[in-house]
Amino acid sequence: MIGAFRVLSRHWQVFARTWLHNLMFNVAEPLLYLSALGFGLGMLIGDIEGVSYLQFIAPGMVALSAMYSATFECTYGTFLRLHYQKTLQAILVGPVTVGEVIAGELLYGMFKSVLFGVVILIVVSILGLVPAVTAVFIPLFLVLPGAVFSILAVCYTAMIKNIDQLNYYITLAIMPFFLFGGLYFPVGNLPDWVQQLNWLNPLYHSIEVCRALALGQISDRLWVHVAVLSAMIIVLARLPLRLMKNRLLV
Secondary structure: OHHHHHHHHHHHHHHHHHHHHHHHHHHHHHHHHHHHHHHHHHHHOOOEOOEOHHHHHHHHHHHHHHHHHHHHHHHHHHHHHHHHOOHHHHHOOOOOOHHHHHHHHHHHHHHHHHHHHHHHHHHHHHOOOOOOHHHHHHHHHOHHHHHHHHHHHHHHHHHOOOHHHHHHHHHHHHHHHHHOOOOOOOHHHOOHHHHHHHHHOHHHHHHHHHHHHHHOOOOOHHHHHHHHHHHHHHHHOOHHHHHHHHHHOO
């Protein structure tokens, strides 16, 4: 795994030179959603589950930012490093294995997921939308959804040959995740079959845990969401290596 951390270190050095661009892209969109819906639509909506609409959606924005950061880094970022820049192939010339290169990609996606999730968490905390001290555990939790979304993104990126095909993943997978994942309204309002399908939605589990920790609504159900995300990681963990190995060794 030492090689994986070397790959992560290389990506970090690049990030250190482009952090402002990354910050604007990954943070601005969730904050715009929070402002438009929270202050706009929220003025027309009463309390939801005992809290204001702004407090209801704010923790979800943390989860949303974490998802976007991992997803875009491990789709567009990985695709560019693989097909255009040939960075991953160049790294393989050094003392690292294919598995370590792929692990480094996943670690970088997880790193950015936690980092930008924490940035949003700090912002919504400053706005007074995170009343519970249990919110301090959110950064630790974000490692799980960060890993899931990084794995899914790398898997899809490994299967395509044209960068335009990434639009299918963003539109047909990521968009439904956040539209039906309980970010803007309680999942209980959805039809039963959609509620059941949501158990396969990693963002749904991420939002539920972030919201509970932010609002201090701790229950045993949180461990169910953590277990589901952990199971997703275990089931999918080897898939990126299998799919990316053929691309890197061609």
